[in-house]
C-alpha cells in the first residue's frame with residue numbers, strides 16, 4: 001500500500017550504482033522546493049542546468065549535477081517533478097538521498113509509486129500501465145515493440161472510442177425509452193439506428209478478441225520436437241538453442257522427460273521442448289510416462305516439429321522435418337535438415353519464424369493480457385446480448401453493463417488489492 005499523495009516521493013530511477021551517471025527523480029508538491037534547497041535556485045522549467053548541490057544541514061558540497069525542474073501537471077506523474085542527474089557513485093547517491101530524506105514532506109518512493117501516481121492522476125490508464133510493465137520486462141525486440149504500443153496508449157484509445165460509441169448508443173436508447181413512455185408509436189428510426197450501430201461495435205470489439213496473447217509473447221512460442229526414438233530430436237533441439245541442453249546418444253529411448261529450453265531467435269522468444277521418442281513398446285515404466293507426457297505436450301504446442309514418418313503426423317499443421325539428411329538422404333517427404341552439417345537449419349528457422357509471427361503481434365500492434373481478453377470478451381457478450389433484445393429497456397441495461405466492463409478495463413473500477421498487486425511488480429524508481 002502506498003502513502004498519501006501529498007507526500008513528495010523520490011527514488012533512484014537509474015540502474016544500480018556504480019555507474020557514470022545516476023538519475024534521482026522527485027515527484028510531489030515539494031519537488032521544486034527540494035531543488036531550491038539543494039541548488040539554492042530553481043532553473044527555468046524543462047531546461048537542464050548544471051549546479052553545485054549543497055547539503056542544507058551544513059552547506060557542504062555534495063556533487064555537481066544536472067538539475068531539471070518539471071512543473072506539473074504536464075509531467076509523467078501529473079505532479080510537480082524534478083530530476084537530478086548526478087555522478088553515479090554509491091556515496092554520491094547516498095549523500096543526495098540522505099539530504100532529500102531529511103527534508104520535511106519528502107520520503108523514499110515505494111516500488112511502482114511514480115507509475116501509480118501517473119495512474120491516479122489520469123495520465124495513464126491501466127492498459128498503459130501494463131504495457132509499461134511489459135516494456136521494462138521486454139527481452140526481445142518483438143516484446144519491446146508490442147509493449148511500447150500498449151504503453152503508448154494505442155489500445156487505450158481504442159477503448160476510449162468504444163466508450164464514446166457506447167455513450168451515444170445509451171443516449172439513443174434513453175431517447176427511445178422516452179418515446180415509449182409517452183405510449184406513442186415507438187420511433188422505428190431510432191431503433192434501427194441503434195441496431196446498425198450495435199452491429200458495427202460488435203464487429204469492432206469481436207476483431208479485438210483475435211489480438212495475439214501477451215502471455216505467449218512474454219513466455220515464448222511453444223515449439224515441441226516430437227517423433228520416434230533416435231529420430232534426432234535432442235540433437236536438433238541442441239542445434240536450435242545453440243547449446244547442449246539435452247542428452248544425445250545412439251540408444252533409443254535416451255530422452256524420457258520433457259526438456260524445456262527458452263531461446264530468443266531473430267527477435268522472437270521461443271520455448272523449445274524436447275520429448276521422449278514415441279513408440280508403442282516402451283523400454284520401461286519411466287519411458288512410458290515420458291511418452292505420455294510427450295503426447296500431452298503436443299496438444300499444448302503452438303508449433304510441432306515432427307521428425308517421424310509423414311503418415312504418422314500427430315497434427316496436420318505440424319512441420320515435417322526429414323532429419324539427419326546427411327545420413328538418411330533427402331528423398332523423403334519433409335524439410336531436409338541435418339543438425340550435424342547444418343543443412344536446412346536456416347530454412348527450418350525461417351519456417352519457424354513464419355509460423356511464430358502469425359501468432360505474435362505485427363509491427364505497431366499490441367498483445368492482450370488474460371485480464372484484458374476476459375474483459376473484452378465480456379464486453380462483446382453484452383453487445384451481443386443487446387443485439388438480441390427487442391425491448392429498449394433491456395438494451396439500455398446491457399449497454400450500461402458494457403460500459404462498466406470498459407471501466408474495469410481502464411482501471412476506473414479496479415480494486416485496491418488489484419492495484420497494489422500490479423504496482424508492486426514494478427521496480428523502485430518507476
Ligand SMILES: Nc1nc2c(ncn2[C@@H]2O[C@H](COP(=O)(O)OP(=O)(O)OP(=O)(O)O)[C@@H](O)[C@H]2O)c(=O)[nH]1
Nearest residue numbers: 229230231232233234235249253254255277324339
Ligand atoms: N549423422 C547424423 N546423425 C545424427 C543427426 N542427428 C542425430 N544424430 C545421431 O542420431 C542418434 C540419436 O540422436 P538423438 O538426438 O539422441 O535422437 P532422439 O530423437 O533425441 O532420441 P530419443 O531421445 O532416444 O528418442 C545419435 O547418435 C545422434 O548423434 C544428424 O543430423 N546427422
Ligand SMILES: [K+]
Nearest residue numbers: 230249251254
Ligand atoms: K537417442
Ligand SMILES: [Mg+2]
Nearest residue numbers: 233234254255
Ligand atoms: Mg532425445
